[in-house]
Amino acid sequence: MNHHYPLADQLQASTHQVENQPPPLESYNSYTADRVLQEGVNRESGSDDDAPLKTFGQWAGSAEAIALGVEANRYSPQLVTHDRQGHRVDLIEFHPAYHQLMQTAIEHGLHASPWRTPRPGAHVYRAANYFLQAQVEAGHGCPITMTFAALPALRHQPSLLESWGDKITAPHYDPRNVPYFEKQGLTLGMAMTEKQGGSDVRLNTTRAYPIDQSGPGEAFELVGHKWFVSAPMCDAFLVLAQAPGGLSCFLLPRWRPDGSKNPLHIQQLKRKMGNVSNASSETELRGAFAWMVGDEGRGVRTIIEMVAMTRYDCMIGSAAGMRQATAQAIHHASHRHAFGKRLSEQPLMQNVLADLAIESEAATTLMLRMARAMDHQDNEHERLLSRIATPVGKYWICKRTPHHAYEAMEVIGGSGVMETHIMARLFRESPINAIWEGSGNVQCLDILRAIEKQPEVLDAYFAELGLSQGANGHLDRFIHQLQRQMQDTQTLQFRARQLADGMALALQGALLVQHAPAYVADAFCAGRLADRSGLNTGTLPTGLDCAAIIQRARPVE
The missing domain is CATH 1.20.140.10 (Butyryl-CoA Dehydrogenase, subunit A, domain 3)
Structure with a gap:
């Protein structure tokens, strides 16, 4: 038997009108809408040539860009330690939105523009771009920042800077899990802290053993653990470890120079309250290949x-x-x-x-x-x-x-x-x-x-x-x-x-x-x-x- 409810039939389509609800803040230019940023860029750079920032601000305030930030955080990174055949892969899988954000950041030079194309106001323009993109999504900024920050440290080892510098600064994002020498562009991470010390890195226990001879630029094998490795899918990491001459800095690639997988084993991903799109991990170094950067025993410096x-x-x-x-x-x-x-x-x-x-x-x-x-x-x-x-x-x-x-x-x-x-x-x-x-x-x-x-x-x-x-x-x-x-x-x-x-x-x-x-x-x-x-x-x-x-x-x- 069919029942007929006249009032329900009349009202089921709508009980009220949606009103007094602010529209989403999107489809606007987040640079030209920011008077403080515009004035500051012109003042601190010494130039009023901010046309590229205006273009970038149009992207950063777009509904499409804002949606990427939402998606990158809705689907957090996932750790895959082994493939289906049992090979150790230590792979992090990201949502495509994360990769799109990384690609945009790197193609616009947020990771290296002052180093690759130094010019008056280079840091000011890069800071403004970073400022705009960070408003879209913050987590992917971690590997961007670490790649940007690695260059000053690598200057302590000119031989490594010469062989790695051009790819680190290249405006090319390549997320493939392949050796660094097969890529046009590279990202760098950092692994300093350990469980027992945290900020007190002098308490680090990870050991570095020279493969042939000790000293700056030489090859070592690292054995130990790292409590906090952010962005473990980077192509290489600056790492602190105890060498024979004291705490030293090393460049540790994710793949060895012979193309074999470097034994940097990801134990687990951190479950963070924020920074969700960015993978942060605990790792074990089981004889991982690395080059010493700078003077032995001067790793902190x-x-x-x-x-x-x-x-x-x-x-x-x-x-x-x-x-x-x-x-x-x-x-x-x-x-x-x-x-x-x-x-x-x-x-x-x-x-x-x-x-x-x-x-x-x-x-x-x-x-x-x-x-x-x-x-x-x-x-x-x-x-x-x-x-x-x-x-x-x-x-x-x-x-x-x-x-x-x-x-x-x-x-x-x-x-x-x-x-x-x-x-x-x-x-x-x-x-x-x-x-x-x-x-x-x-x-x-x-x-x-x-x-x-x-x-x-x-x-x-x-x-x-x-x-x-x-x-x-x-x-x-x-x-x-x-x-x-x-x-x-x-x-x-x-x-x-x-x-x-x-x-x-x-x-x-x-x-x-x-x-x-x-x-x-x-x-x-x-x-x-x-x-x-x-x-x-x-x-x-x-x-x-x-x-x-x-x-x-x-x-x-």
Whole structure:
């Protein structure tokens, strides 16, 4: 018998109209929509030729690119240790979206453009491209960053740089599981830490045995384990191991020079809360072939060249996360109505949005200033400034990102918690860079170490701050207070985070006073330097032009 329900028949197609739902933030140019990035690139590069960035920004803001980021994280990498015949293969299988992101990054030179085609502003342009692509998806940035950072370390061994350098810097992505000499382009990873030591690599127990003779450039076999090998499908890795002459750096290829598989055995993949698209692994080295890089017993000194660059990229990646979170929050609040008007027009929400925008602009401005310093390492001031400001920026920007991501998520509300929204991924990603490449304490201790070994780095730092002298009373008083704190050498290590906080805030304030509109710089100095009692976002003092700050950071009109 057929039943007839008139009301149900009438209503089953629709119970309501979908309205007051902000559209997705996509199909826009993420470069031209970012005034802070555009101004910074033109300023720090010394050129207004940013046409390639405009083209890249159109891709990075496209629905197609955004979908790649979603897919690369929806399907995590899978480990295949053996093939169906029982041969050891140590293969990681990725979703095609991951490979598309890697190909885009490498073809646009994110892995090596300043080394392959050095030119004025090369690091600034590369940083801007990386900043745009990291907003699409962060995980694949790990092998891109490590490949980029490997070149400075390989310079310690010219013979290896000569034979590997051209393929490492080539704009060609080849994900095949074949020997390095069969490829046109290569990626590099890094394997430093072990279970028992973590950041204290002096406790490493992996041994390196010379095959013929010991010394730089010579062949060794490595026996031991590595607790954290990110991107284990790279073609080679910079590895620390104990040689007869002490802890040394090695270049370990995934395939031996004779074409046989190198016994770097992947034990398992790490199950990470964030950085899901990127494979991170534990490995065993069972007589793995490697060449020594640099002087024997000076492995930390050699590989620290790589670490300095990866920390710099952590700064770029976290600044990118802040920008994407800010853009999402402002976009949502500009389209969502509540209590009779747009969220972005309501005073308390304006306080929150302006605070998010200020934090993002400060991070982007500092990141681009460091890019300029990287471009001018032949200048003593720039070299010294980058030595101390890199750990300062890495510590501060990366540490501020998790709270920033949470506050942006709260602006969006319940929808921002859903896995269907990018904010869930941004939030899970937000703590990663603060821990990767040396956590907060490690950065603070590195700042103190730099000051102790090269006191002139502090002179360069305060000289940089001096460029803003007299422009803002809050900033001048803050810098003066910081100088007094630095003169007190008692309990420096205990106070290291306090000092790092102050150094970061002073440098960001000085840069904004010089380069940002007055309404942004005044808000930063009033909200960050004059009164630090407000621990939460949205506690800016009254009398600021929050509407102008929000408008400046708005991603789409």
